[in-house]
Amino acid sequence: MSQSLSFRSAVERAAPWFVPVGLLLIWELGARTGFIEARTLPAPSQVAVAFWESAKSGELGRNVLISFERAIIGLAIGGGLGFVLGILTGVSRRAELLLDSGLQMLRNVPHLAIIPMVILWFGIDETAKIFLVAVGTLFPVYLNTYHGIRTIDRGLIEMAEVNGLGKFAIFWRVLLPGAMPSVLVGLRYALGIMWLTLIVAETISASSGIGYMTMNAREFLQTDVVVLGILVYAILGKAADTATKLIENRVLAWHPAYHAGSVSR
Amino acid sequence: MRGIRRITPAPSLVETGLWHSIMLKRLSSADRIPVAKTSIGRGLPSTDGNVRAKGKELALDHLHLSFGERAVLRDLNLTVPAGQFVAIVGRSGVGKSSLMRLIVGLDKPTSGTVSIDGNPVRGLQKSVKLLFQDARLLPWQTVLSNVGIARTPGWREAAMTALRDVGLAERHGEWPAVLSGGQRQRVALARVLVGEPNVLLLDEPFGALDALTRADMHVLLEKLWLRERFTTILITHDVAEAVALADRVVVMRDGRVAFDVDVSADRPRQRTDRDLAALQERILREV
Numbered sequence: 001m002s003q004s005l006s007f008r009s010a011v012e013r014a015a016p017w018f019v020p021v022g023l024l025l026i027w028e029l030g031a032r033t034g035f036i037e038a039r040t041l042p043a044p045s046q047v048a049v050a051f052w053e054s055a056k057s058g059e060l061g062r063n064v065l066i067s068f069e070r071a072i073i074g075l076a077i078g079g080g081l082g083f084v085l086g087i088l089t090g091v092s093r094r095a096e097l098l099l100d101s102g103l104q105m106l107r108n109v110p111h112l113a114i115i116p117m118v119i120l121w122f123g124i125d126e127t128a129k130i131f132l133v134a135v136g137t138l139f140p141v142y143l144n145t146y147h148g149i150r151t152i153d154r155g156l157i158e159m160a161e162v163n164g165l166g167k168f169a170i171f172w173r174v175l176l177p178g179a180m181p182s183v184l185v186g187l188r189y190a191l192g193i194m195w196l197t198l199i200v201a202e203t204i205s206a207s208s209g210i211g212y213m214t215m216n217a218r219e220f221l222q223t224d225v226v227v228l229g230i231l232v233y234a235i236l237g238k239a240a241d242t243a244t245k246l247i248e249n250r251v252l253a254w255h256p257a258y259h260a261g262s263v264s265r
Numbered sequence: 266m267r268g269i270r271r272i273t274p275a276p277s278l279v280e281t282g283l284w285h286s287i288m289l290k291r292l293s294s295a296d297r298i299p300v301a302k303t304s305i306g307r308g309l310p311s312t313d314g315n316v317r318a319k320g321k322e323l324a325l326d327h328l329h330l331s332f333g334e335r336a337v338l339r340d341l342n343l344t345v346p347a348g349q350f351v352a353i354v355g356r357s358g359v360g361k362s363s364l365m366r367l368i369v370g371l372d373k374p375t376s377g378t379v380s381i382d383g384n385p386v387r388g389l390q391k392s393v394k395l396l397f398q399d400a401r402l403l404p405w406q407t408v409l410s411n412v413g414i415a416r417t418p419g420w421r422e423a424a425m426t427a428l429r430d431v432g433l434a435e436r437h438g439e440w441p442a443v444l445s446g447g448q449r450q451r452v453a454l455a456r457v458l459v460g461e462p463n464v465l466l467l468d469e470p471f472g473a474l475d476a477l478t479r480a481d482m483h484v485l486l487e488k489l490w491l492r493e494r495f496t497t498i499l500i501t502h503d504v505a506e507a508v509a510l511a512d513r514v515v516v517m518r519d520g521r522v523a524f525d526v527d528v529s530a531d532r533p534r535q536r537t538d539r540d541l542a543a544l545q546e547r548i549l550r551e552v
């Protein structure tokens with residue numbers, strides 16, 4: 001009885017892996033039998049070999065590191081600026097009047113559309129990539145911070161006032177924590193945009209980074225390295241997502257939706 | 266008689282002995298009778314060793330309040346002597362909550378003054394605390410931090426003491442989200458107590474609670490009031506609650522005080538007291 005139960009729970013835990021592992025097996029089989037041409041799609045084992053080789057030569061590590069660095073610096077600048085601007089416009093009506101409509105206009109410019117301009121301005125320098133990532137991540141963080149502060153329950157602010165809290169105390173104890181769930185939603189969006197921007201920017205103009213690595217490999221028809229690059233992006237994206245989830249679990253521990261045990265995943 | 270002891274219209278009427286006939290006649294606007302009360306001793310100990318006489322006198326003088334075209338308060342006058350427990354009853358939308366917001370200083374009256382111990386007030390008052398109808402706890406702070414929200418020196422000890430008063434000391438480390446409605450309201454009450462109010466305003470704080478929890482809250486509130494003696498205004502739609510707890514019941518109608526009666530039964534009061542029941546009937550007719 002208990003044995004069959006534990007067997008069932010083991011099956012349940014393994015269940016999400018059935019489909020991906022199955023697909024991987026079919027893919028490998030297809031490549032080995034020549035059903036899938038190696039030039040179209042390399043076998044998983046080939047990708048693994050490519051991984052091993054580029055990891056051994058240190059090339060993979062170097063490229064991942066440089067991409068990661070661009071991503072983080074860009075996010076820090078763009079997200080930080082968006083956060084500060086969002087707080088300003090959220091807290092002060094004057095700042096809102098002055099900044100919000102301008103920012104809303106800029107927001108509607110697709111930031112990837114300015115790549116040609118950015119290359120003109122900064123060349124294929126680091127600055128270009130960081131600038132693009134910063135522009136891309138600024139708006140989601142800005143919008144959600146602003147929205148988060150604006151939608152805080154007025155009743156809580158009144159309560160704080162009645163209990164003698166000053167402006168600063170209200171900001172630190174009511175506005176900021178109250179806006180946090182929304183800010184973190186903005187951060188998640190920003191992370192998605194961050195990788196996307198970086199892929200495009202590195203593919204178009206770079207001499208290092210994962211995007212460059214894949215573009216370079218494409219020229220030499222090294223499809224295994226191309227697939228490896230794609231996988232690395234996927235893993236980095238997943239890692240960023242996990243990081244935000246950890247932050248959420250910590251920062252939003254008070255939130256009923258984040259209570260320990262109530263969130264699976 | 267322990268039920269209605271007196272209703273005090275203008276002192277001149279009291280002197281001429283006319284008050285008795287007015288007692289059973291509502292003070293409609295047509296009567297134009299000013300109902301500002303003079304303070305009359307309640308005969309309850311206020312300087313006794315266990316009692317901290319914190320109350321301050323609250324005077325509402327010719328209060329008017331309009332939201333655009335809509336006049337909510339029209340010439341409302343009420344004087345509450347220091348330490349008195351007043352219940353205000355009135356129909357929904359009559360302006361009870363608006364009045365509380367004026368007293369605590371969240372809103373300004375269109376005209377008229379609110380004074381505390383004779384000093385007209387402007388802006389938020391440290392000495393006045395309002396317990397809102399909903400608990401308004403910060404979900405991101407623990408129960409203890411919510412109670413000590415003002416972070417005055419020594420707030421942890423003060424907050425723990427207040428939590429002990431409301432019987433929630435062992436829940437101090439939890440998030441408000443896991444508390445029941447009644448427990449949240451008790452935490453809000455503890456928060457108000459930490460503020461050491463001289464005037465305590467309670468805006469239908471028990472409206473959403475079940476009858477048993479309400480009864481518990483009544484006992485608790487009466488106990489705290491007897492100990493601290495803050496001037497207390499309790500808004501309620503429950504006339505039985507008003508009569509059971511208050512020294513005095515005020516009925517609001519048409520933006521002013523329409524009826525004002527003292528309740529002088531001994532505490533703790535029996536819900537089954539026949540005089541109280543009669544008084545309840547009487548008040549209900551006025552609402």
Ligand SMILES: Nc1ncnc2c1ncn2[C@@H]1O[C@H](COP(=O)(O)OP(=O)(O)OP(=O)(O)O)[C@@H](O)[C@H]1O
Pocket residue numbers: 332337355356357358359360361362363364
């Ligand atoms: N900020 C506001 N702007 C416009 N009208 C308002 C505002 N606040 C209150 N009112 C109006 O003032 C009147 C009195 O409202 P108030 O909330 O004081 O009633 P209340 O006596 O507390 O009612 P209840 O018993 O239902 O809580 C209502 O007609 C309401 O619509």
Ligand SMILES: [Mg+2]
Pocket residue numbers: 361362363468
């Ligand atoms: Mg109300």
